[in-house]
Amino acid sequence: MKIYGSYTSPFVRHCRIALLQADIECEFIETDATQSAEISPTKKVPLLVDGDITLTDSSSILRYLREKSGVAYMDDIVDFDLFNMTNTVMDACVNVFFLEKMDEITIEQSSYLTRQNERVLSGLIALNESPIEAQLPLSDGLIRLACFLDWGVYRDRIDLKKLTTLTRLLDIARTDKHFIKTVPPFNG
Ligand SMILES: N[C@@H](CCC(=O)N[C@@H](CS)C(=O)NCC(=O)O)C(=O)O
Incomplete structure (x- = not known):
């Protein structure tokens, strides 16, 4: 494989x-x-x-x-929606990041990028308000969200200061041995 x-x-x-x-x-x-x-x-x-x-x-x-490996794949509909909402928000955030990095197009220059950025902001607030019970082992919805948050914080794309539920999730994810082992060597 x-x-x-x-x-x-x-x-x-x-x-x-x-x-x-x-x-x-x-x-x-x-x-x-x-x-x-x-x-x-x-x-x-x-x-x-x-x-x-x-x-x-x-x-x-x-x-x-x-x-x-014989493990259920997101059989909880709430967790599945969390996973999908995270994907939508993360896609928007990654798009804004790449357009700025590769093409030097800023949010202010594009009405579609403005919309993408607003999607990130409203999405983060909604994710912060979702019924998250963060404890190890994390569900796939929560692993996805924690991977996004760690990337977004490092890349300075998101601000978690007022998002206490998301901050707590990231703190807990950062104690997981596999999450620790896969920390990106963010240097580029
Ligand atoms: N829906 C895809 C999204 C994957 C994705 O966006 N990957 C990014 C890296 S974070 C990528 O390869 N981007 C290259 C590009 O947009 O040209 C998945 O879940 O695998």
């Missing part, structure tokens, strides 16, 4: 955590933007290849890994 990804991506990090939890052997192939454009039709990472199977999204990769 091979997984293509970057050590900084929060989507990839969730898959790396699931691999560690399930103790599944998998080769990690570090992949930059040029390479991901060549190997994946979505031009994104993660991408997982296992024999005949190629999976192009972290959600299907997670399901594959969870099922392989």
Whole structure:
């Protein structure tokens, strides 16, 4: 089994955590933007290849890994919605980040980016108000959210000062051995 990804991506990090939890052997192939454009039709990472199977999204990769290890895959609808809402907010946040970093387009210059940014802000408030019971081991919805928060804080994309529930979740996630083991070497 091979997984293509970057050590900084929060989507990839969730898959790396699931691999560690399930103790599944998998080769990690570090992949930059040029390479991901060549190997994946979505031009994104993660991408997982296992024999005949190629999976192009972290959600299907997670399901594959969870099922392989006989663990339920988000059978709680509230947790599943938390996972999906986090994905929506994270996608918006990653888009704003890449547009600023790669194309130097700022939020002020684009009405669509303004909307994306507002989505991040209102999404974070809603996530903070959701019924989160953060204790280890974290559910997939909460792992996804913690991966996003850690990335967003490091990249200075989000401010958790007033978001106490999210701050507490991140504090707890940071005590988890797999979360610790997958800390990105944020240097780029
Ligand atoms: N829906 C995808 C999103 C993955 C994603 O956005 N990955 C980012 C890295 S954090 C990426 O590869 N971006 C490259 C690009 O947008 O060109 C998933 O869950 O796997």
